[in-house]
Amino acid sequence: MIVDKLYRAVEEKGHVCVGLDTDYSYLPSAFASRFETKGEAIFEFNKEIIDRTHDKAACFKVQVAYYEALGLEGLKAYSDTLKYIKEKGSISICDIKRGDIMKTAEMYAKAHFTGDFEGDFITLNAYMGVNDSLEPFLDYIKNQDKGIFVLVRTSNQGARDFQYIKNEEGKYLYSSVGEKLQELSQDYLGECGFSSIGGVVGCTNNEEGIKLREEIKSMFLLIPGYGAQGGGAKDVVPYLINGNGGVVNSSRGIITAYKKDGSDPMDFAKAAERATVKMRDEIREELKK
Numbered sequence: 246m247i248v249d250k251l252y253r254a255v256e257e258k259g260h261v262c263v264g265l266d267t268d269y270s271y272l273p274s275a276f277a278s279r280f281e282t283k284g285e286a287i288f289e290f291n292k293e294i295i296d297r298t299h300d301k302a303a304c305f306k307v308q309v310a311y312y313e314a315l316g317l318e319g320l321k322a323y324s325d326t327l328k329y330i331k332e333k334g335s336i337s338i339c340d341i342k343r344g345d346i347m348k349t350a351e352m353y354a355k356a357h358f359t360g361d362f363e364g365d366f367i368t369l370n371a372y373m374g375v376n377d378s379l380e381p382f383l384d385y386i387k388n389q390d391k392g393i394f395v396l397v398r399t400s401n402q403g404a405r406d407f408q409y410i411k412n413e414e415g416k417y418l419y420s421s422v423g424e425k426l427q428e429l430s431q432d433y434l435g436e437c438g439f440s441s442i443g444g445v446v447g448c449t450n451n452e453e454g455i456k457l458r459e460e461i462k463s464m465f466l467l468i469p470g471y472g473a474q475g476g477g478a479k480d481v482v483p484y485l486i487n488g489n490g491g492v493v494n495s496s497r498g499i500i501t502a503y504k505k506d507g508s509d510p511m512d513f514a515k516a517a518e519r520a521t522v523k524m525r526d527e528i529r530e531e532l533k534k
C-alpha cells in the first residue's frame with residue numbers, strides 16, 4: 246500500500262514534505278528570464294529543488310492552485326512536476342482539496358489518480374459527507390496503490406469558525422470528522438499499521454493535539470503549518486507515533502529560503518536543501534527528547 250511506501254520514506258529520509266506552492270514571483274528574476282514561458286520557468290525551478298531535496302524529504306506536495314492560476318501552461322508545469330517527482334522515485338501529494346459527490350467525485354478521482362495529473366496521494370474535503378465524498382476514491386486506494394489525506398483540523402485561524410463548533414456531547418466538529426475517518430480507515434491499513442486514508446491536521450492550535458491523535462490513531466497525517474505559519478518541531482511531535490505516522494509540510498519556508506538566508510538568488514535550490522535538512526534535523530532532535 247502507498248502508506249507503507251510513505252512510512253518507509255519517513256524512516257529513511259525524515260518527516261519533511263516539500264511544498265511546491267510555486268508562485269512565479271518566488272523565482273529569482275535572473276533565473277525566470279531564461280525561459281520563454283512562466284510555466285516552463287516554474288517547472289525548471291521545481292526540478293532544481295526536487296533534484297536537491299528528494300533524498301532528504303519524504304515526499305512533495307504540489308498545490309494545484311498555483312498552476313491553475315497560469316492556465317494551460319501552468320497545468321503543463323503541474324503535470325511535468327508530478328511526472329518528475331515520480332521519475333525520481335519520490336512520492337507526490339496533489340493538494341487539490343476537492344470535495345464533491347457522485348459522478349463528479351468519480352471524475353475528480355479519475356483526473357488526479359490517472360493520466361496527466363496522476364499523483365500518489367490527493368487531499369480531499371469531506372464536508373459533503375464522508376461516504377458520499379470519499380467513496381469514488383476508495384477503489385483506487387485498494388486496487389491502484391493510491392492514498393488520500395482528508396481535512397480534519399486545519400492550520401489556519403479561521404479553522405475555529407466551524408471546526409471548533411461543539412455538538413450536544415461537547416465534541417468538536419473536527420473530532421467528529423476524525424472519528425468517522427478513523428472508522429473508515431480500518432479497511433485500508435498497510436503493514437506499517439497506518440492507513441492509506443490519511444488526515445490533514447495542522448501543527449498550529451495544538452492544545453488538544455494529543456487527544457486528537459488518540460482519536461485518529463490509524464491515520465497517517467499530513468501536517469501543515471510548519472515555518473511560515475508559526476509551527477515548529479515541538480508542535481509536530483504530539484502527532485507522531487513511535488516517531489512515524491506523519492509528514493510535515495513546509496512550502497514557503499523551503500522554496501523561498503534563499504530570500505531569507507542571504508544566499509545568491511541563483512542558489513535557491515541549495516538554500517531549499519539547507520532549509521529541508523534543518524527542518525528534518527530539528528524534528529529528529531525533538532523526537533529524541
Ligand SMILES: O=C(O)c1cc(=O)[nH]c(=O)n1[C@@H]1O[C@H](COP(=O)(O)O)[C@@H](O)[C@H]1O
Binds near residue numbers: 264398445470472
Ligand atoms: O491541506 C493542506 O495542505 C493545508 C491544510 C491546512 O490546514 N493548512 C495549510 O496551510 N495547508 C496547505 O499547506 C501549505 C502551507 O504553505 P506554507 O505556509 O507556505 O508552508 C499550503 O499549500 C496550504 O494550502
